[in-house]
Amino acid sequence: MKPNEDSPADDETTTRVRLPETVKVDKTVNLPGIGFCVTPDENPSTILLGMSDFAIHRLDFDAEKPESRPISEARHQSYVTGIVRSGKTAVSGGYDGALIWWNLETGEIIRQVDAAHAKWIRMLALSPDGTRVASVADDMRTKLWDIESGQLIADWGDYQLKTPHGYPSMLYAVAFSPDGHWLATGDKTGQVLVRDPADGTVAARLETPVMYTWDPKARNHSIGGIRSLAFSADAKTLAIGGMGKVGNIDHLEGVSRIEIFEWESQSKLHEIEDPKYKGLVEALRFGPGDQWLVAAGGDHGGFVSVYNLADGKLAAQEKVGNHVHDFTLAPDGESLITVGHHQAVSVLL
Amino acid sequence: MNSDTPIADDISPPRPAAASGSAPTSPRPTVRPIGFSRRGFLTASAAGVTASLAADMSAIQGLRGEAIASELKRQDKRVILLWLAGGASQFETWDPKPGTKTGGPFRAIPTNVAGIxxxxxxxELAQRMQHTAIIRSLNTKIADHGTAAELMECGRRNDPGIRYPDIxxxxxxxxxxxxxKVPDYVSLYTSTEGRRKGTSGFLGARYSPMFLSxxxxxxxILRPDSISATEHQDRAALRDALAKRFTAESHHLAVDSHQSAYQRVQGLMASADLFDVEREPESMRARYGPTQFGEQCLIxxxxxxxxxxxxxxxxxWWDSHGQNFETHQELCADLDHCMSALLDDLDERGLLENTLVITLGEFGRTPGINASLGRDHFASAWSxxxxxxxxxxxxxxxxxDEEGHKVVEGEANAGDLFATILEALGIDHEHEYMLGARPIPLSDFGSKPIREVLA
Structure with missing residues (x-):
């Protein structure tokens, strides 16, 4: 088991710039529900998960019999869809619109903001210095919170509440750049905003309309949207994940889709579609040195794919259990842990 | 028996007076309500009494005045069926199970009726529950789209040789x-997935829907500019005269059918404006919202x-095998707003007391949540x-039950729901059509209306 860490670095580790040639499932652990989000704990082999049983779980992959258990009797009132960790504090967000601050040593709630958002929280992102957490929700607002005090620092509402076809829109994805200077958000209709979190100034607007998946004729609805975002280490490149054109919108059978931009110039570098492993790209991470990109998601089944950023070509790929909702990449780029439908899987690259 | 064969005397379109009572030229199946002739009723009650009245007066001679009044009142009754094609989830609509393994992420909210x-x-619908009865105990057993849709539309499965009419x-x-002058049955279905045209079954083409796809x-349906209104009327009169002359000598179903079709077309041409939402004030259109479903509810x-x-x-299309919760966030918002606007609008116009609004699909969705965050077909316990x-x-x-796997109280099947709908409209669900010598009750044999939801 390789160490995991994609939250603020606790120490410097050797990074793997080399392009992975394989994706190999190492260990699969059954979960007592659906894992929607994951962040590494202080112990390198341990993860914290947001689950469908409304609880925060902890799972140690190096345990003799790895088992996912709630860290506390206390829970959200709905699915937990976002979690970040800063030191010994975790912050979680859920479909109940609440943010909860957790003491990871005791499992006690430090703070709870019940109406952090008026609708369902979709994702959280931690600033690289570990002092801020950004939240996005279906009230179409992006909020910035102070980790230490819980104070609301900023509240931006510049997305449309409704889609162009008159239906409720959704704000699915948020990501900080590794230098902390930029915050990207993406919605159901394929609109991406990159802003300066210091003052909220929007520096760029990108569009990925294919990811909207609106079907006006056969089914008269959509199930797509931007589901994942990731900045490169130099903060110049932004990867956007979702699903491409879908024929049967009853199922997640559209091709998985990634668009990669040099965001300041709004130049699209790569447009990647994978007809082999279909469904949503739920999470993205750049590998060390910005030479490659890892994507994970799926339809019923899950996948992990590695793309060479030099040419946008697939470098390695593997089916990984059930649909993957999130993963955490070890800072050395040697391994990752996925969470998804009733499974957590450690994967070697 | 070929159930597609057009039907006979009592439910055929009205024939010209001269032809009334004429025997058909060949034997044909007869679909005849047991008891009195309803055609006689309806014709007699028409504001403009026509020549056909005399032909059918005998049918109403023996009826009491109260019955006639009741029959007259029946004519004001209407139904709007909001068909949730593909199968909406009972968990995300009428029967939430929050906090359970099967309940999904959404909460249950109180309505304006205590305890529900x-x-x-x-x-929005939660604040209009005084108008609505929820049935949470449908067990209709069939969970494939085609057969289930047929079951829920007709209240029973087709028998060999018999195609039943839909509701x-x-x-x-x-x-x-x-x-x-307006059509009797209009069906709007502009999406292509799961599109079904509806069926009049053994009742014949006269009761087929006007299907807008x-x-x-x-x-x-608009008169071409190249034909003047006078020319149009003259053509219709000539067609009528020729048809009457022909049928007086030799009555024939094909002529009936043509004549009926022309009469309906004339009615439809006159009702074209009804389909034009532009004729509604902007404020009313805004109330229903900009979606296609909203506009169709307004129509x-x-x-x-x-x-x-x-x-x-x-x-x-509610068939949410993948992303059930995203699908329902989108589609429920549409249903909630548009149906609420519809109920309010009907209520304010005094129409709701005479209009039954139904939400129904072919089945519900599974308690289990699959790996695509979807719910699959489920007909064992839905709403x-x-x-x-x-x-x-x-x-x-x-x-x-607690996780929505099965019905534990008040189980009802498709026939029971069909009977309930008919009884709500004041129609005896046990009333029978005669298909040849075979009596066919309006709702399936053995079905019982759910009295608890009837006023």
């Missing part, structure tokens, strides 16, 4: 007015207001709603 909670995805055709047959406005209101007895608005006319509002009938 529905999904948080229906906040729209039955209501058109029972509540339609022969002299009406490509747009919300009937195609080609439905315009149609029932003009006297159309049955309007089906199909809203696709529908009935609002307005004949319904005891503020009722949640039936019960499923």
């Amino acid at each position: 909670h529905i999904s948080e995805l229906l906040p 729209g055709a039955v209501v058109a047959r029972e509540l339609g007015r022969l002299e009406s 490509d747009s919300m406005t009937p195609a080609n 439905a209101r315009r149609l029932v207001e003009a006297g159309v007895p049955f309007v089906k608005v199909a809203r696709a 529908c709603s009935l609002s307005g006319m004949g319904i005891r509002g503020g009722v949640a009938y039936g019960k499923t």
Whole structure:
């Protein structure tokens, strides 16, 4: 088991710039529900998960019999869809619109903001210095919170509440750049905003309309949207994940889709579609040195794919259990842990 | 017996007076209500009494005045079926199970009726529960789209050799007015997935729906500019005269059918404006919202207001095998807002007491949540709603178990629901058509209306 860490670095580790040639499932652990989000704990082999049983779980992959258990009797009132960790504090967000601050040593709630958002929280992102957490929700607002005090620092509402076809829109994805200077958000209709979190100034607007998946004729609805975002280490490149054109919108059978931009110039570098492993790209991470990109998601089944950023070509790929909702990449780029439908899987690259 | 064969005397379109009582030239199946002739009723009650009245007067001579009054009142009754094509989830609509393994992420919210909670995805309808009865205990067993849709539309499965009419055709047959200038049964279904045209079954083409599939406005129903209104009327008169002469000598179903079709077309041409939402004030259009479903609900209101007895608005596509929760966030918002606007609008116009609004699909969705965050087909324990006319509002009938796997109280099948709908409209669900020598009750044999939801 390789160490995991994609939250603020606790120490410097050797990074793997080399392009992975394989994706190999190492260990699969059954979960007592659906894992929607994951962040590494202080112990390198341990993860914290947001689950469908409304609880925060902890799972140690190096345990003799790895088992996912709630860290506390206390829970959200709905699915937990976002979690970040800063030191010994975790912050979680859920479909109940609440943010909860957790003491990871005791499992006690430090703070709870019940109406952090008026609708369902979709994702959280931690600033690289570990002092801020950004939240996005279906009230179409992006909020910035102070980790230490819980104070609301900023509240931006510049997305449309409704889609162009008159239906409720959704704000699915948020990501900080590794230098902390930029915050990207993406919605159901394929609109991406990159802003300066210091003052909220929007520096760029990108569009990925294919990811909207609106079907006006056969089914008269959509199930797509931007589901994942990731900045490169130099903060110049932004990867956007979702699903491409879908024929049967009853199922997640559209091709998985990634668009990669040099965001300041709004130049699209790569447009990647994978007809082999279909469904949503739920999470993205750049590998060390910005030479490659890892994507994970799926339809019923899950996948992990590695793309060479030099040419946008697939470098390695593997089916990984059930649909993957999130993963955490070890800072050395040697391994990752996925969470998804009733499974957590450690994967070697 | 070929059930597609057009039907006979009692439910055929009115024949010209000269032809009334003429024997058909060849034997044909007879679909005849047991008891009195309803055609006689309807014809007699028409505001403009026509020549056909005399021919049918004998049929109503023996009836009491109260019965006639009742029959007259029946003519004001209407139905709007909001067909949730593909199968909406009971968990995300009428029967939420928050906090359970199967309940999904959404909460239950209280309604304006104490003790009744529905999904948080229906906040506007939650404030209008006084109009609505929820049935949470449907066990209809069939979970494939085609057969299940047929079951829920017709209240029973087709028997070999018999094609049953769907609820729209039955209501058109029972509540339609022969002299009406508007269609009896309009079905709007503009999405392509799961599209079904509806069937009048053994009732014949007279009660088939006017089916709008490509747009919300009937195609080609306006008089061409190249024909003047006078020319148009003259052509119709000539056609009538020729048809009457022909049928006086030799009555024939084909002529009846042609004549009926022309009469209906004339009616449809006169009702073209009903499909034009531009004729509504902007404020009213805004109230229903900009979505296609909203506009179709507004058209439905315009149609029932003009006297159309049955309007089906199909809203696709709820078949959420993948991303059930995203699908329901989108589609429930549409249903919640548009149906609420419809109920309010009908209520304010005094139409709700005479209009039954139904939400129904072919089945519900599984308690289990699959790996695509979807729910699959499930017909063992699901829900529908009935609002307005004949319904005891503020009722949640039936019960499923804690995780929604099975019905534990008040189990009802498709026939029971069909019977309930008919009884809400004041139509005896045990009333029988005669298909040849075979009596066919309006609702399936053994079905029972759910009295607890009836006013």
